[in-house]
Amino acid sequence: MKHTLTDLLTDAVRTALTELYGADAQNQEITLQTTRREFEGEFTVVTFPLTRLAKKKPDVIARELGEYLKGNVSEVADFNVIKGFLNLVVADAYWKDFVLAAPQSGDFGQAPANGEKVIVEFASPNTNKPLHLGHIRNILLGWSTSQLLQKAGYDVKNVQIINDRGIAICKSMLAWQKFSDGATPASTGSKPDHFVGEYYVLFETKFREEYLAWQQSEEGKTFFKKSAKEGLSAEKFFASYKPKYFNEYSKLGAEAKEMLLDWEAGDAQVVALWKKMNGWVYEGFAATYTALGVHFDKLYYESNTYKLGKDMVELGIEKNVFRTRDDGSVYADLTDAKLSEKTLMRGDGTSIYITQDLGTARLRYDDFGATRMIYVVGDEQNHHFATLFELLKRLEEPYAKGLYHLSYGMVDLPTGRMKSREGTVVDADDLIKEVIHEAGLASADRAATEGLSPQEQREIVRQIGMAALKFHIIKVGPQKRMIFDPKESVDMQGQTGPYVQNAYVRTQAVWRKAGSDVDVSTAADYVDLAAAERDLASKLYAFPELVKLAAETYDPSLIAMYCYDLAKGLHKFWHDHSILSAETPAAVAFRLQLCRAVGHTLKGGMNLLGIDVPPRM
Structure with missing residues (x-):
């Protein structure tokens, strides 16, 4: 008996074609489908592609094939023809033997190990807020994908990169430093990641209050008058000019940016605060992961990886894959791949986010030797990953052909999109x-x-x-x-x-x-x-x-x-x-x-x- 029933039926159809029509059908592609519910049978042979070989009409071919299979293949009990589609009825004896064999084992459907390693990256949260509904979709999709790959015979490693640095993290840190009066998760009875997330929201609240006060100042009124002539409401003004206000006028913004610079410079007090608050968040994350029934084989931290990738940029320059501009910045021209020109290194030698991703991909390959990497990330990052994969392909990385962005749609509420800064998320x-x-x-x-x-x-x-x-x-x-x-x-x-x-x-x-x-x-x-x-x-x-x-x-x-x-x-x-x-x-x-x-x-x-x-x- 063939390994599967579909294999057996496919080969039987080829044999029937040879014997009925005197044609060599060994290389003939046979289309075998699941029979539609409204018709009797389990498998359907599509006969339309066989007309050139048999030199007969599809319905005639279907009837002749059906008679042959019923008379010569014990697994076929009967057949019917619907407009050239041959529906095969599998014998009860086959189904009985099947039910009493393979599905009786708890490992039914488990494929043998194929020796191929796969990395699945999912979750990858920021440490300025707790996990929410959007994270749940990401986590469940990543976990179930990794389980499917294991069932299909792959050696799978689950990883995540935790975004534990940057201005958003500093906002939570600054708000706690200014407004907490020394409170801790233990002193307030709060889940640790929720505790930190409340200060991220608090920063936004204080920031808006600061903006409203600034709007009433002479400087703000002058600025706002100009924008009002453009027909902007106060809310639209804030939405349009928020980055400019944060970077040029906001005292809170200036303090947060200074804290980030201090962290990058290794300031002892700032680093100690950063470690303490991130530690709270990790404790909270671990509890949520346990509740969801997921775990990871390795955690990567952006604070350790954000400087990676510079060596790969240098390699790209040597290979003439990347180019240097007059200001010293490095870029890749990807327009021939229908992508945009991408900067990889600033003129001052500092890297950007995609540079980090280049280095992290290499690091993971060095860690696990995986030739396939699955990134579970929302569809707003489609262009980013298309660019990343093209860059790794041009660098001729050994795993470049096995990269895949498992892009998924965002999760909305009936009332609209969730917003972490405003606290309008489903925790x-x-x-x-x-x-x-x-x-x-x-x-x-x-x-x-x-x-x-x-x-x-x-x-x-x-x-x-x-x-x-x-x-x-x-x-x-x-x-x-x-x-x-x-x-x-x-x-x-x-x-x-x-x-x-x-x-x-x-x-x-x-x-x-x-x-x-x-x-x-x-x-x-x-x-x-x-x-x-x-x-x-x-x-x-x-x-x-x-x-x-x-x-x-x-x-x-x-x-x-x-x-x-x-x-x-x-x-x-x-x-x-x-x-x-x-x-x-x-x-x-x-x-x-x-x-x-x-x-x-x-x-x-x-x-x-x-x-x-x-x-x-």
Whole structure:
């Protein structure tokens, strides 16, 4: 037997073409698709590309191929033809043998190790604020992508680069220094990263207050009069001239910039404050990562990497890939790649953000030897990564062909875009608490968890809540911008994580009820499968190939929707067919084994998304 059923059917079609039409069909491309739901069958052969070889009409070819396959291939029980499409009905015996074999293992769908190393970068927050809903989408997408790649046979390392330096960090530091009166996370009972984030928001508040006072000054009135003639309101004025005001007029802005210069110069007091406040943030981040069920193999810090890349710029100059301007700055002309001219080094010898990224890519290659690097970053950075990858390609870096920007759409609220400076974000920790609370309310009247300890019941509620949150986000394709409604996310019905979890719970409950007296070996005697059993078997068969496709396309939403579809099939089967009271012992045994196979696959699929499935709910 061939490695897969699709391989077997594809080769059988080629053999049929040779025998029926006397043509060498070994190199003929065969298009085999999943049969549409409204037609009988599991696989469809598209015959239109075969007309030149067979010299017959598509519907004639389909009928002749169908007759041949039905008569010569034991795995094909029947066929039907719809306008030149040959729908093949797979034999019950094949589906029965399949269900009783591969899906019974917990590692169903696991590809063998291929020896290729992959780095997945995700999260990568700033240390001036806590994690929010946008970070959650990034983290869940990055984590599930790394799990998919592992399932597909890759050696995966999860990394992040923490943006722990710069003017935004100094704003939080300055606000704490000026307005905290020595308060700490411990003295206020605050989660440490939330504590620091409050001072980032406070800086913005004080900055606006300073601006409003300046606006009433003679200097401000003169400046504002000119802008008013241009038709700008006070709010639009502030939005348009904020950078200019910050850099040229603001006392707070001047202090923040001075603090940044002191940090870069290694001022002992500033560095000590920076370490203390960043330490608070890291403690808070760690708690949120634990709640989300993710971890990293290595952390990179911008404070350690921002000077990297200068050697690569020098190498680019030597290779004549980069050029030097009259002012001493270095740039790359990427216009032939439909990108803009990119500065890589300022005239004073200082580097910029993309210079750091060049060096960090090389550093990671040196650390892990990975030939593929996946950057999980929002789509507002599309141009940046296109430029970075082109630069590394021209530098002939050994990993340049394996770079990929997993670009995803931003998350908006029903009220509009989130803004960290104004505190209008959905905080990650608050959201986690909310979905768990809602899960508790939905589970309050259920008797299924009676007899479990309070701790076990709380853990099940946590798993249900986290499934609601994670599935709601992951089921949306990465490239799509999404509007996140917190109320909708905790809906326990419909196309949700808890709906899938409930299907898994049913597969466990039926085995508990069956006990240990069932002779599962009699499942081999089961003969005629019901339509719902065939449907579940074909869905199970699709799982390994779907894992491969989702890994290749970096799209965990494919697995989310697969799990939902499989769960829906299980629920329908559960409703329409008896399991423990089936008509024969063989039917009981087979259906129990079918439930086990579905349970293993649901658990494996949901685990790829970072979602736990409880045994009861």
